[in-house]
Amino acid sequence: SKVTVSLIKADVGGWPGHASVHPALIDKAEEVLSEAKSAGTLIDFKVMACGDDLELLMTHRLGTDEAEIHAIAWETFEKATAEAKSLKLYGAGQDLLCDAFSGNIRGMGPGVAEMQFTERDAEPLVAFMMDKTEPGAFNLPIFRMFADPFNTAGLVIDPSLHNGFIFEIWDILDHKKVFMSCPEEMYNILALIGAKSRYVIKRVYPKPGGKLPSEEPVAVVSTEKLYQTAGTYVGKDDPVALVRAQSGLPALGEVLEPFALGHLVSGWMRGSHNGPLMPCAFEDAHPTRFDGPPRVIAAGFQLCNGLLIGPVDLFADVAFDLTRMRVLEITDYMRAHGPFEPHRLPLEDMEYTTLPHVLKRLAERFEPAE
Numbered sequence: 001s002k003v004t005v006s007l008i009k010a011d012v013g014g015w016p017g018h019a020s021v022h023p024a025l026i027d028k029a030e031e032v033l034s035e036a037k038s039a040g041t042l043i044d045f046k047v048m049a050c051g052d053d054l055e056l057l058m059t060h061r062l063g064t065d066e067a068e069i070h071a072i073a074w075e076t077f078e079k080a081t082a083e084a085k086s087l088k089l090y091g092a093g094q095d096l097l098c099d100a101f102s103g104n105i106r107g108m109g110p111g112v113a114e115m116q117f118t119e120r121d122a123e124p125l126v127a128f129m130m131d132k133t134e135p136g137a138f139n140l141p142i143f144r145m146f147a148d149p150f151n152t153a154g155l156v157i158d159p160s161l162h163n164g165f166i167f168e169i170w171d172i173l174d175h176k177k178v179f180m181s182c183p184e185e186m187y188n189i190l191a192l193i194g195a196k197s198r199y200v201i202k203r204v205y206p207k208p209g210g211k212l213p214s215e216e217p218v219a220v221v222s223t224e225k226l227y228q229t230a231g232t233y234v235g236k237d238d239p240v241a242l243v244r245a246q247s248g249l250p251a252l253g254e255v256l257e258p259f260a261l262g263h264l265v266s267g268w269m270r271g272s273h274n275g276p277l278m279p280c281a282f283e284d285a286h287p288t289r290f291d292g293p294p295r296v297i298a299a300g301f302q303l304c305n306g307l308l309i310g311p312v313d314l315f316a317d318v319a320f321d322l323t324r325m326r327v328l329e330i331t332d333y334m335r336a337h338g339p340f341e342p343h344r345l346p347l348e349d350m351e352y353t354t355l356p357h358v359l360k361r362l363a364e365r366f367e368p369a370e
Ligand code: 13P
Pocket: 245, 246, 247, 248, 249, 250, 251, 252, 253
């Protein structure tokens, strides 16, 4: 039977501020998920953290959007929140927007990346976790993995990748989705996903007739934007993604290579600034410089009948050191712009703004310009 991998995350309290997850929360999460594993609901799990985000990676046989699994995640976040409250951590329960669980965790605050697939003879899997940015931050790297021949040599030289992939893209403002074929529709795909605050890659599928079943996703990104649920832009949507690799898919190194750029993403301080995304080791995923710069960690696994053999801390590789140095230089350069765009986000993308209040106070003093 097929395996389902569910990566569900929430910020249930920062230590201190928005910097990291307190170990007590990780212990609590491990305790709750251990029970679910003993009960046989979960095959396996790993609790991880990126910045102030608590990350639950779970494997099971129940499929995606499954109430029982989502309930376990919700219960874990609630118990971790109680722990966070008892320690008076910052923003305890930040991402839990609803009081009661009602069958599906999507739209309730946590981010969700799940996929169900047939486990291959060898199944390399990468869990990417980002802090201080938004789901659109995955557009560029996922595109480059599955569509850019300058990144993924296999698209050109491996017959099993040569036909390309199908991209499922969501319009997160209009709640619509479209499936697009690459490379045939590459320029149209880029026209959408370049606008990363609106069009977000949700899943990637193999094409029919290839090595892998075309109805089983090979990559999935959490696209939960909390402003949909909260009504106002709260922007606490630090994203996660799952990507499968090798044998008809990008090789592990092709999956990681896009992060050597340190591309610009929005988020950072108060969710309202552009800055470079730093790939880093697990132990360095505690963003404190201006609450950043934004971080991404990559946990590598081989699946073994649903067991998670890992994690390997993939960005701990010294080969990403130069990326990190460049990110630090860009950090200085961007910071020097202070409150000016494009370091500060344009008005419509900021998590909050004082401008309406400022304008109100100045209303009497504005006069016609010539
Ligand atoms: P596979 O076809 O086994 O994925 O080989 C590609 C590879 O590992 C090159 O780095």
